[in-house]
Amino acid sequence: MPANPPRVVVVGGGLAGLVAAESLQAAGTPGTACRPGVILVEAKGRAGGVVETIQRDGWLIERSADNFLAARPEGMALVDRLGLSDELISVFEPSRRALVFRAGRTLPVPSGFRLLAPGLAAGIEATEILSAEGKSRLLAERNVPPKSPVPGDRGDESLESFALRRLGREAFDRLVQPLVAGIWTADPARLSMAAACPEFLRMEQEHGSLSSAEEARLGNLGTAHRAEGARYGQFVTLASGMGTLPERLAERIEAAGVERRRAAVTALERLPAGRWRVSLDRAAGGTETIDADGVVLALPAPIAARVMATADKALAAELGGIDYAGSAVVVLGYAREQVAHPLDAAGVVVPRIEGRRALAVSFSSAKFPGRAPAGHCLLRVFLGGALDPERNLLDDDQLVALAREELAAIVGASGPPKLIEIARWPAAMPQYHLGHLERIERMTRRLDMLPGLALAGAAYEGVGIPQVIASGQAAAERVMASLRAAG
Ligand SMILES: Cc1cc2nc3c(=O)[nH]c(=O)nc-3n(C[C@H](O)[C@H](O)[C@H](O)COP(=O)(O)OP(=O)(O)OC[C@H]3O[C@@H](n4cnc5c(N)ncnc54)[C@H](O)[C@@H]3O)c2cc1C
Secondary structure, eight states, X not given: OOOSSOEEEEEOOBHHHHHHHHHHHHOSOTTSTTSOEEEEEESSSSSBTTOOEEEETTEEEESSOOOEESSSHHHHHHHHHTTOGGGEEEOOGGGOSEEEEETTEEEEOOTTOBTTBOOOHHHHHHOSSSOHHHHHHHHGGGGSOOOOOOTTOOOOXXXXXXXXXXXXXXXXIIIIHHHHHHHHOOOTTTBBHHHHOHHHHHHHHHHSSHHHHHHHHHHHSOHHHHSTTTTGGGEEEEXXXXXXXXXXXXXXXXXXXXXXXXXXXXXXXXXXXXXXXXXXXXXXXXXXXXXXXXXXXOSOHHHHHHHHXXXXXHHHHHHHTSOEEEEEEEEEEEEGGGBOSOOOSSEEEOOGGGTOSEEEEEOHHHHSTTSSOTTEEEEEEEEEOTTOGXXXXXXXXXXXXXXXXXXXXXXXXXXXXXXXXXEEEXXXXXXXXXXXXXXXXXXXXXXXXXXXXXXXXXXTSOOSHHHHHHHHHHHHHHHHHHHHHHO
């Protein structure tokens, strides 16, 4: 039987935890026994986790996420709840395309090509990224038979295997691999198609080929949506930067009565009657325990594994099995004339076969207004990832030297940058390896035996900001259902 009113502790003040706290605080009817008291415990002084914006001397620097997809409703709905709709901006129209670094040049991704979907024949024929053989192989995608499902086999396939089978080696090496690395910083040979790209599996199964599926999709869309760049127009941010989202949300939940504590949670313990004891190391010094009726763990999976170690070994083992990749974002600002490239795109991705160290360069000031002072440009260089983990071991000077070398080769940047900011993310990107969905199913079954406990965050069902918001909301609903059942 929960205490009256019940108490719920949310652990982790990244976007997932903030949204979980918001949903819990809003849940139930005011004055009834089921309206929980919510405590949000965050190890750092700042809410937002990886999402952080810095403003300095006229530069606006995103340390990690710099936009989110508007096509899913959760991000847009949050912006609306926070009264930030007037601040929404989408990618500047002339920059609504991506480039690929190929043999010393930056070339546009073939018209209509979408991560794994070949797009328009005219686009493939016109591209200089692929050889004649590579183009024929990609155009032949429509004739590649779909993989027949083997009864009883879940048939999880890696993204690399799927792309090689359907699109051929060249399109994989020169297009798919760099685009995937730019999103998941993942090893495509281990990345699960079913977990990371289920849409393309469905396209293959329902239409026989990605080419036919894409034709049907484009045929169903209006002309405005078929226009080149329409997809990039779906990426939005806030004029004041992504960091405004967690900042405002933290203020909102605090005003609504959520208690915020600065402490690192070290362990969970199961108490009788389905209650939980949360152990904390207070930032101000000393330890403390909080007894609660419900707990949302909105932590990176390896930390959640440590916290769960004694409370439930099976769940801890599953959490510990989710790998993470690290990356570093080196943000450099230049006077515009120091950079030869026209910066007429959202950015450039760099295939591994090109032998360079950058995974991608985002043209921040070309993508969104207000990112650099007049006459300047801001570039973000992504280094590291699952295939290049030692990049995180470089010291700051080495990282900046490396980023400058990469920018010199890729966009013709010269001379010392006017602004330098380094964001290190040693283990921030969960890797949805083969078998990820089966792991999530096992974890869900295990959680069914642990009433009052829920998990939220990027480690489970989507790394993008809208999915992370959805995970916070789902975790809050799960805990509320437990409280109602107990109460
Ligand atoms: C470099 C980079 C670029 C990205 N770009 C984009 C993008 O452009 N668009 C997009 O949609 N997504 C992007 N993402 C993904 C997205 O930003 C993340 O998936 C999302 O923000 C993760 O939120 P989270 O709440 O799950 O985790 P986190 O943000 O990691 O939050 C976890 C929180 O838990 C806290 N914590 C840790 N240990 C403890 C403890 N023991 N006790 C209490 N608190 C603790 C941490 O301090 C942190 O605040 C990017 C990610 C990275 C790393």
